[in-house]
Amino acid sequence: MLSELTANAVADAETRRAARSLVDVEREALLRPAALDALEVLHPAGQVKVIAEIKRSSPSRGALAPIVDPAALARSYELGGASAISVLTEGRRFGGSLADLVSVRAAVALPVLRKDFISTAYQVFEARAAGADLVLLIVAALDDDALRELFDLIVDLGMTPLVETHSADELDRAAALGARLIGVNARDLSTFELDRDLFGRLADRFPDGAVRVAESAVQSAADVAHYRAAGADVVLVGEALVTGDPVANLRAFLAV
Numbered sequence: 001m002l003s004e005l006t007a008n009a010v011a012d013a014e015t016r017r018a019a020r021s022l023v024d025v026e027r028e029a030l031l032r033p034a035a036l037d038a039l040e041v042l043h044p045a046g047q048v049k050v051i052a053e054i055k056r057s058s059p060s061r062g063a064l065a066p067i068v069d070p071a072a073l074a075r076s077y078e079l080g081g082a083s084a085i086s087v088l089t090e091g092r093r094f095g096g097s098l099a100d101l102v103s104v105r106a107a108v109a110l111p112v113l114r115k116d117f118i119s120t121a122y123q124v125f126e127a128r129a130a131g132a133d134l135v136l137l138i139v140a141a142l143d144d145d146a147l148r149e150l151f152d153l154i155v156d157l158g159m160t161p162l163v164e165t166h167s168a169d170e171l172d173r174a175a176a177l178g179a180r181l182i183g184v185n186a187r188d189l190s191t192f193e194l195d196r197d198l199f200g201r202l203a204d205r206f207p208d209g210a211v212r213v214a215e216s217a218v219q220s221a222a223d224v225a226h227y228r229a230a231g232a233d234v235v236l237v238g239e240a241l242v243t244g245d246p247v248a249n250l251r252a253f254l255a256v
């Protein structure tokens with residue numbers, strides 16, 4: 001599933017590239033105002049922080065919510081106390097787009113994450129051109145050379161890589177990169193199985209000084225408390241926010 005999602009994302013980026021060349025996208029990326037400092041915003045604090053996700057549908061759950069106005073949802077997230085917004089820009093299985101990211105960027109003052117299956121420099125330049133401050137890199141989808149190249153490009157463009165892992169070996173690879181914002185996704189991206197305890201089992205392997213992000217499987221404040229007790233600085237939440245009351249849920253999560 002992960003290799004299919006990544007291959008589809010590359011094919012879709014190639015289609016966009018036929019209309020908008022790498023040179024054009026690079027120019028747009030370099031003309032953008034500087035990215036927000038997501039590491040400063042997500043820095044560990046006395047309270048857990050939330051990255052709130054715009055997620056219309058998913059391979060594991062199908063349609064989740066008919067989000068007609070992602071900018072309005074992002075403003076609700078900001079009102080509810082989210083520290084950053086994740087925008088799923090993958091179109092085929094998640095129903096997202098770069099247009100969603102552009103409208104969210106214009107609507108909020110928070111850092112915005114491009115959440116997609118990134119494996120080419122073109123996709124990174126697209127992210128910055130659309131106004132992203134953070135870009136997701138999924139360790140399982142990239143070999144070490146690609147991971148290094150994309151990580152360095154994201155940093156060179158002034159953005160922050162969120163390096164996503166799902167095993168001890170992947171966490172070690174993220175640490176070797178020098179990643180300072182590292183996620184452990186409870187969801188196995190190939191089988192869709194959820195393991196809320198994975199974060200806790202890997203928590204000791206995070207490098208010193210890294211911001212620890214627990215991704216996926218938050219349905220309630222109790223789940224946030226579970227991740228927090230295991231050492232999470234930040235939780236990344238999608239489904240529970242798009243299917244429930246985003247402001248009320250965020251406030252409940254932040255009260256943990």
Ligand SMILES: O=C(O)c1ccccc1NCC(=O)[C@H](O)[C@H](O)COP(=O)(O)O
Nearest residue numbers: 058059060189215216217218237238239
């Ligand atoms: O959500 C999926 O079904 C999925 C399947 C395959 C690859 C990625 C997938 N989701 C991306 C994410 O990691 C989540 O959207 C994100 O962590 C939020 O998860 P949740 O709060 O459980 O919606």
